[in-house]
Amino acid sequence: MKLYSKICVILLVFVNISLAQNQIPKWENLFNGKDLKGWKLLNGKASYTVENGEIVGRTVPNQPNTFLATEKVYGDFIFEVDFKVDVHMNSGVQFRSEIKDEKDKCLVTDKRTPERVHGYQMEIDPSPRAWSGGIYDEARRGWLYPMEYNPEAKSAFKNNQWNHYRIECIGNSIRTWVNGTPCAHLIDDMTPKGFIALQVHQISDAKDAGEEVRWKNVRIQTKNLKASAADNLFVVNTIPNNISDEEKKQGVKLLWDGKTSTGWRSAYKTTFPDSTWYIKDGTLNVKGGKGAESTNGGDIVTIQEFHAFDLQFEFQITDTANSGVKYFVTEKENNAGSAIGLEYQILDDDKHPDAKLGSIGNRMMASLYDLIPAQKIYGSNNERREKIPVGEWNRGRIMVYPDGKVEHWINGWKVLEYQRGTQYFYALVAKSKFVKWPNFGMAEKGHILLQEHGTHVAFRSIKIKEL
Numbered sequence: 001m002k003l004y005s006k007i008c009v010i011l012l013v014f015v016n017i018s019l020a021q022n023q024i025p026k027w028e029n030l031f032n033g034k035d036l037k038g039w040k041l042l043n044g045k046a047s048y049t050v051e052n053g054e055i056v057g058r059t060v061p062n063q064p065n066t067f068l069a070t071e072k073v074y075g076d077f078i079f080e081v082d083f084k085v086d087v088h089m090n091s092g093v094q095f096r097s098e099i100k101d102e103k104d105k106c107l108v109t110d111k112r113t114p115e116r117v118h119g120y121q122m123e124i125d126p127s128p129r130a131w132s133g134g135i136y137d138e139a140r141r142g143w144l145y146p147m148e149y150n151p152e153a154k155s156a157f158k159n160n161q162w163n164h165y166r167i168e169c170i171g172n173s174i175r176t177w178v179n180g181t182p183c184a185h186l187i188d189d190m191t192p193k194g195f196i197a198l199q200v201h202q203i204s205d206a207k208d209a210g211e212e213v214r215w216k217n218v219r220i221q222t223k224n225l226k227a228s229a230a231d232n233l234f235v236v237n238t239i240p241n242n243i244s245d246e247e248k249k250q251g252v253k254l255l256w257d258g259k260t261s262t263g264w265r266s267a268y269k270t271t272f273p274d275s276t277w278y279i280k281d282g283t284l285n286v287k288g289g290k291g292a293e294s295t296n297g298g299d300i301v302t303i304q305e306f307h308a309f310d311l312q313f314e315f316q317i318t319d320t321a322n323s324g325v326k327y328f329v330t331e332k333e334n335n336a337g338s339a340i341g342l343e344y345q346i347l348d349d350d351k352h353p354d355a356k357l358g359s360i361g362n363r364m365m366a367s368l369y370d371l372i373p374a375q376k377i378y379g380s381n382n383e384r385r386e387k388i389p390v391g392e393w394n395r396g397r398i399m400v401y402p403d404g405k406v407e408h409w410i411n412g413w414k415v416l417e418y419q420r421g422t423q424y425f426y427a428l429v430a431k432s433k434f435v436k437w438p439n440f441g442m443a444e445k446g447h448i449l450l451q452e453h454g455t456h457v458a459f460r461s462i463k464i465k466e467l
Contacts, residue, residue: 024224025225028219029219030070030219034053035050039068039071041068042068042115044060044200045060046060048066048198054215054216055068057091057198059208059211061209063202065117066199067197067199067200069195071195074195075096076169078167078168078169078225079219080167080217081217081218082215083162083163083214084163086211087126087160089213090126091198091200091213092121092124094117094138094196094199095169095196096193097121097191098117099115100115100139117138117139118140120137121138122165123147131154133156133165133176135184142411143385144186144236145186145236148413149233149412150233153181153182153183164177164180168227170225172188172189173186173187185231185236186235186236186238187246187247189239230246230249237461240282240460240461241258241461243463247463251465252463253463254463255464259282261274264302265301266298267299267331268331273298273452283316283460285458286456288318289455298452300452301447301448303447306466308401309400310398311325311400311462312461312463313325313397313460314459315393315457316392316393316394316457316458318391319351322348322352323347323450324345325343325449325451326338326339326448326449326451327342327449328443329448329449330443333437340440342368342369342371343368344366344368344408345366345368346451349387365387365410366408366415368406368416371428371429371432374415374416375415385413386411386412386413388411394411395410400467404419405417405420406420425441
């Protein structure tokens with residue numbers, strides 16, 4: 001009997017060891033070091049070869065972005081790769097990516113190819129902008145996680161050296177690392193699976209032909225995945241009215257629940273203006289009217305007041321729309337029209353006449369209304385990169401620090417910064433329409449306000465973290 005017991009114990013130990021070994025994540029090599037078996041060329045005809053156990057991509061004139069893609073598609077995974085890129089060359093790693101078809105909605109038009117690779121990309125950016133590790137939505141929505149959200153990680157990338165990239169895609173959570181430094185954390189559910197691809201970016205000047213990016217140690221885990229420990233990065237969550245587990249841990253909460261008017265009321269009143277504001281399909285809408293300020297039911301404000309905070313919100317404007325998000329609203333003024341407060345301007349810059357009023361554009365989109373104009377971010381084709389067309393959803397952000405510093409953001413770009421209570425601030429107020437209000441913008445705390453200005457504007461994903 002004793003011998004039988006010992007045998008059972010030994011067998012049990014072996015079984016447990018075997019089970020434990022089966023739970024250990026295993027790496028699968030995606031590149032055999034000899035040829036490009038398991039990969040295919042998409043979108044363009046840049047050069048990809050195998051040299052010294054490395055995949056070498058080279059730029060070719062008159063070709064669009066070119067991608068060497070895996071033949072397999074992957075959903076949840078942990079991916080790692082080492083690479084070295086020429087100092088002036090842009091590149092990236094596509095993941096959960098697809099080929100564009102006629103039914104896909106694409107904000108980026110590329111007429112040179114009937115099909116277009118689109119999906120998530122971990123950016124490789126050796127330029128002074130230093131956005132390596134950020135997440136770009138290729139040929140679709142543009143930047144989802146620019147590195148302005150995490151400037152401390154910009155120095156992780158080493159120019160003209162071998163770098164190590166790590167991507168974790170587990171459910172809706174997408175995270176990136178550069179040389180062990182956490183860079184981006186995105187919550188997004190647009191594409192749950194797709195191929196992985198190595199990019200050679202198009203070039204605009206023939207003299208840049210032959211620039212190289214080299215990859216090696218390309219590997220992936222797809223089973224028994226274990227997410228890395230939390231890193232406390234700012235989380236971009238594109239799922240409407242959703243708070244991820246990581247956001248909850250960081251103290252982020254919904255300021256509007258996506259379903260009811262709980263937590264909100266009319267400015268200067270105790271009830272919610274149901275005749276002017278309505279909730280539909282997870283959006284909070286203000287009806288259109290005659291375009292006048294707060295004459296069709298009025299603004300709404302939070303019941304709670306706030307002192308220092310990180311406020312996020314998404315908004316969708318209509319043609320000639322005018323609205324705003326105000327903060328440090330106290331209602332002490334008891335004025336007619338919109339309640340008084342510092343305002344993040346929401347406007348159709350192209351068609352609303354207010355865009356041409358004020359001074360040097362300080363009444364345009366994302367500006368501190370009538371005080372400070374928002375910076376305009378232009379791309380290589382002179383297009384406004386921070387601007388999304390009418391009818392699309394924009395991501396707004398207002399950060400108010402305990403020391404009085406304030407930032408306005410739109411679609412991942414910080415477009416202005418100022419300090420309350422400085423001589424500069426007081427001078428701006430003295431030249432504005434707010435000069436008649438004593439102590440304007442200097443309240444210790446106040447309500448957050450959504451403005452009714454006689455045009456239809458929709459809001460969603462209104463969330464806040466108190467600092």
